[in-house]
Amino acid sequence: MKKWIQPAVNVGLFAVLLLPLYSAQGGEPEKLKFVGDAKCKMCHNMASSGKYWDDWSQSKHAKAFSLLKGDEQKDAKCLKCHTTGFGEPGGFTDLEKTPKMVNVQCEMCHGPGEKHAVAHKKENPIPHSWKPEEKTCVKCHNKDNPNWKEDKYTDKNGKKTGFDFEQAVKLAVHKVKKEESK
Ligand code: HEC
Ligand code: HEC
Numbered sequence: 001m002k003k004w005i006q007p008a009v010n011v012g013l014f015a016v017l018l019l020p021l022y023s024a025q026g027g028e029p030e031k032l033k034f035v036g037d038a039k040c041k042m043c044h045n046m047a048s049s050g051k052y053w054d055d056w057s058q059s060k061h062a063k064a065f066s067l068l069k070g071d072e073q074k075d076a077k078c079l080k081c082h083t084t085g086f087g088e089p090g091g092f093t094d095l096e097k098t099p100k101m102v103n104v105q106c107e108m109c110h111g112p113g114e115k116h117a118v119a120h121k122k123e124n125p126i127p128h129s130w131k132p133e134e135k136t137c138v139k140c141h142n143k144d145n146p147n148w149k150e151d152k153y154t155d156k157n158g159k160k161t162g163f164d165f166e167q168a169v170k171l172a173v174h175k176v177k178k179e180e181s182k
């Protein structure tokens with residue numbers, strides 16, 4: 001386990017597994033640790049900058065683990081989409097060891113927070129916090145989901161589709177607006 005604690009050193013071997021995680025500097029893949037939503041809450045739940053944590057905690061993503069019953073809570077096939085950082089440094093392993101890493105937390109959309117949670121100033125790049133794009137969501141919102149429905153959404157051309165990014169973002173992500181909470 002210890003070697004995960006120095007993720008920057010481990011880049012080489014695991015780089016291939018990390019395609020979605022690019023640093024802000026130069027597109028170099030970087031293996032960062034997941035830290036859990038409690039860390040994000042410390043700074044991202046203020047009226048002045050937006051109560052992102054409160055907002056998320058009421059969303060379905062924040063309750064996604066409770067959809068898994070009995071042995072499903074130990075099934076790798078389910079855990080990768082219903083927990084945070086499954087099989088990754090700092091991420092979910094099992095309910096006894098990492099109870100705080102259940103559900104689809106902030107870091108599943110914004111990336112592992114290890115560096116950002118300490119180096120959060122403008123001068124310090126925030127490798128993980130790009131604006132999530134469609135590819136962030138379709139890691140989970142795809143046909144590997146046993147409850148996938150081909151016709152869940154109707155896109156702007158009237159075509160049925162299992163996932164429509166524009167509509168899904170409006171439905172699921174950050175209904176809270178900074179302006180309103182000032
Ligand atoms: C110590 C305080 C602190 C912690 C902890 C923290 N953040 Fe931040 N975060 C900030 C600040 C300050 C900014 C604004 C930085 C700026 O404007 O340059 C920010 C910006 C962001 C942004 C927007 C970045 C952008 O490019 O506009 C996201 C997304 C974000 N944080 C997510 C997270 C997540 C997810 C966590 C938990 C893993 C987290 N933050 C933990 C202080 C923090
Ligand atoms: C590829 C990612 C992925 C995997 C793997 C996955 N799920 Fe899900 N699951 C999702 C997503 C995404 C949703 C939400 C579907 C939606 O609302 O579009 C979901 C929803 C659900 C729901 C709620 C269904 C409903 O109609 O409300 C249950 C129950 C569930 N999953 C159980 C499981 C179980 C059990 C497994 C393992 C056998 C599993 N999931 C594996 C992504 C996944």
Ligand code: HEC
Nearest residue numbers: 037040044052053056061104105106109131132169173174
């Ligand atoms: C399901 C994916 C998802 C989850 C989970 C999620 N976010 Fe976000 N977040 C987004 C998307 C997409 C945006 C940009 C669009 C928007 O603002 O709605 C965003 C925007 C943000 C911003 C503003 C960035 C800016 O433009 O200034 C912050 C801060 C942030 N999220 C923090 C968090 C924190 C903290 C959590 C957990 C408590 C969290 N997010 C959970 C998807 C997510």
Ligand code: HEC
Nearest residue numbers: 060061063064081082104108132136137140168169171172
């Ligand atoms: C780590 C996997 C994962 C990621 C990444 C993810 N989701 Fe989800 N999403 C889920 C699961 C699991 C559920 C089922 C939660 C439930 O039904 O309780 C869900 C549910 C939803 C729902 C239905 C909830 C509702 O309020 O009706 C929407 C919409 C959604 N996600 C949009 C998004 C968007 C947009 C993104 C990307 C910005 C995203 N998701 C990223 C796993 C994920």
